[in-house]
Amino acid sequence: MSESSRRFLPAAHCTPEIAEEGIAMSDPRVVAVRVADCGEPLVSLRDDDRFLIDERKATTTEAFVMIRSGLVDQLWAAEKYLRERDHRLRVLECYRPPAQQSQYFQKEMSRLSSEHPDMTADQLIELAGRYVSPPWVAPHSCGGAVDVTLASLDGTELDIGYRINATPKRPGETSFLDAHTLPEDVRANRMLLLAAMAHGGWVPHWYESWHFEIGTRFAALMTDLDNSVYGVIADPHAESLRLND
Structure with a gap:
């Protein structure tokens, strides 16, 4: 991990404090x-056989398994923590292209607008966020976030109380x-x-217990940087996609 990104980690891999209030990604x-x-580049976890890749978010470009190079060691720290306890990670998604993220956000805004027609645009953005x-x-479009779940040593996914990316979500589930x-x-x-990811220096997200970050705006806020x-x-992959159109 580069020195510039290492400075972002919570001290001594301590468990990051989870806010007593829900802080949305759209929060000012x-x-x-x-x-x-x-300036760390993206690298593919597909090239690293230490990690178990869950294919449910797979894309034709393999963008979903790309992550900032400085965070591979931090993910491995979480993986080792679990292996020592007869478990492991299933990695669902890392990098998400900005165009894809924009589509997700606009879809959520449209859904919420139909459910709450009296809300202002700012209120809808806060709720969607x-x-x-x-x-x-x-954070996914920064290459600094991962969606992960828990598995047994043989790779079988274990129940942690939610269906990832379910809509609508209830806080008691997520x-x-x-x-x-x-x-x-x-x-x-x-x-x-949570303990494994915190051991690797990852910052949890209040609303989504499968989502963790390092080096992002949200993580900076939560760790007082x-x-x-x-x-x-x-x-x-955007250029190659255009060439292949």
């Missing part, structure tokens, strides 16, 4: 964080803070995943 405090991109990040701050509402074994699985080290980056 997130948007206000300054970006000072350290709880579960779908606005493209201008999207939030670490509401994990007490889950069956004991499911709650234990969810908290094991002045700036993020990863900004939104263009889809590395």
